[in-house]
Amino acid sequence: MLLENNLNEAKEGKRITAKGYAVGSKSDNFKPFEFSRHSMGENDILIEILYAGICHSDIHAARSEWRDGIYPMVPGHEIAGQVVAVGSKVTKFKVGDYAGVGCMVNSCGECEPCKISHEHFCERGFVSTYNDKDYFHNDEVTYGGYSNNIVVSEKFAVTVPKDAPLEKVAPLLCAGITTYSPLKFTGIKKGDIVGVAGFGGLGSMAVKYAIQMGADVYVFARNENKKKEALEMGAKDLFSSTKDVKIRFDFIVSTIPTGYNVNDYIDLLKYGGEMAIVGLPPTDAKQTIDFTRLIFSAGRKVYGSIIGGIKETQEMLDFSLKHKHLRQFE
Numbered sequence: 001m002l003l004e005n006n007l008n009e010a011k012e013g014k015r016i017t018a019k020g021y022a023v024g025s026k027s028d029n030f031k032p033f034e035f036s037r038h039s040m041g042e043n044d045i046l047i048e049i050l051y052a053g054i055c056h057s058d059i060h061a062a063r064s065e066w067r068d069g070i071y072p073m074v075p076g077h078e079i080a081g082q083v084v085a086v087g088s089k090v091t092k093f094k095v096g097d098y099a100g101v102g103c104m105v106n107s108c109g110e111c112e113p114c115k116i117s118h119e120h121f122c123e124r125g126f127v128s129t130y131n132d133k134d135y136f137h138n139d140e141v142t143y144g145g146y147s148n149n150i151v152v153s154e155k156f157a158v159t160v161p162k163d164a165p166l167e168k169v170a171p172l173l174c175a176g177i178t179t180y181s182p183l184k185f186t187g188i189k190k191g192d193i194v195g196v197a198g199f200g201g202l203g204s205m206a207v208k209y210a211i212q213m214g215a216d217v218y219v220f221a222r223n224e225n226k227k228k229e230a231l232e233m234g235a236k237d238l239f240s241s242t243k244d245v246k247i248r249f250d251f252i253v254s255t256i257p258t259g260y261n262v263n264d265y266i267d268l269l270k271y272g273g274e275m276a277i278v279g280l281p282p283t284d285a286k287q288t289i290d291f292t293r294l295i296f297s298a299g300r301k302v303y304g305s306i307i308g309g310i311k312e313t314q315e316m317l318d319f320s321l322k323h324k325h326l327r328q329f330e
Contacts, residue, residue: 003048003084006149010040010085020147022072026064030146033072037151038137045093045154046085047101052145053078053171056201056257057280061131065282070131076145077103077129080160080170090154098160100317101145102173103307105129105152106136117311119156158314164321171201172320173313179206179253180316181308182276183213186251190214193247197265198255198279199226199238206253207233212323218247220265242268249273259285262302263293269300276305 002019009016015036022033040046058075060066079101083093093099107114107122114122127134130144144150160169179202188194194215196206203219210217211234219230219238227238239245242264252265256279265275281287308316 002148006046006048007085010046013039015039016046016149016151018143018147018149020074020143022074022143022146023062023069024072026062026069026071028071033074035074035143037143037149038134038140040085040087040151041153042087042089043153043155044087044151045083045090045099045157047079047081047099047150047152047157048084049079049081049145049148049150051080051167051170052076052147053174055171055174057174058144058146060280060282065284066280067283070133070141073131074143074146075130076147077101078170078173078175079129079145079150080166080173081150084149087154092154092159093157098162098164098166098169099157100160100169100173101129101150101152101157102177102313103129105142105150105156106134109155117309119309120307121309156310158310158317160317161321169317172205172317174307175201175205176320177308177313177316178202178278178305179255180209180319181312182253182278182303182305183209183251184312185305186274186276188213188215188251192216192250193270194218195220195247195249195252195265195268196235196255197252198257199230200255200257202255202278204233206255207235209319210253211235212319215251218249251275253278255279257281259287261288261290263288263290263297266294266297266300266302269297271299272301274301274303276303278305 021030083097104126106127107119108124111123132142133139192215194210194217197220199221217235219235230238248270252275254277
């Protein structure tokens with residue numbers, strides 16, 4: 001009945017009714033929530049959401065740990081489902097196709113980053129899938145994937161093969177692209193020595209991708225509880241501390257979601273080595289960078305990385321399916 005109502009609304013150009021789960025404040029628990037999404041435009045698709053991953057970012061956002069949230073909030077930016085309606089000018093999808101939506105649902109499309117498929121660096125700012133104001137639709141609040149449907153421009157949805165396991169595709173639309181992008185940006189190749197700091201969902205994906213790219217991979221974790229798992233994935237070793245580590249790395253990606261001393265990892269880079277930071281701790285967690293140590297570790301590069309553009313997200317998904325990285329979530 002819900003889907004039938006949505007199809008009628010789409011056909012008649014009405015707002016699309018939706019049901020989901022929302023928090024009403026940073027201290028609230030999730031509760032059922034009814035709302036509506038903007039009507040379908042000629043370039044939009046309506047997706048019946050079948051799976052939505054639970055990302056730790058959703059928790060950070062719901063608890064206002066990065067910035068004040070917009071409430072009521074429907075999180076969820078790892079969305080996979082089936083296209084049930086398409087706008088009159090849609091060419092990328094047809095009804096019945098599978099589609100995925102990640103961390104953003106629009107951008108200006110006119111600035112230089114947007115023109116080169118780096119929408120996540122949009123100079124006006126990309127529109128987040130939830131907890132944001134959509135400047136294309138009168139600044140109405142965006143609601144995410146903890147719901148039964150979503151309306152999105154076809155440009156901000158990725159294509160998913162019909163034989164793909166959707167429940168395993170969904171988490172890749174944040175965890176996958178967040179780790180794939182810096183590995184590609186740095187140009188990881190066969191024989192490189194790569195360190196992965198933090199061995200949760202992001203770290204696990206980074207290990208998988210780096211190994212597939214030909215690197216020798218080592219893991220840093222808080223303890224050795226997951227050492228067997230890391231070795232089974234193909235990592236060379238797992239360290240529970242940066243102390244006394246003799247290996248020097250071409251690249252380190254940090255997925256650590258808590259406060260830590262960044263210099264401890266910079267010191268482990270080779271001359272010319274690079275470190276990408278993708279883990280984003282709460283604002284009250286203390287990160288430490290000692291400028292003196294940084295200066296005496298000259299010749300190394302440290303940069304932040306955040307998701308990827310739609311083109312690269314599609315590339316990541318195709319790469320993951322080809323190399324069966326989805327087994328990570330089995």
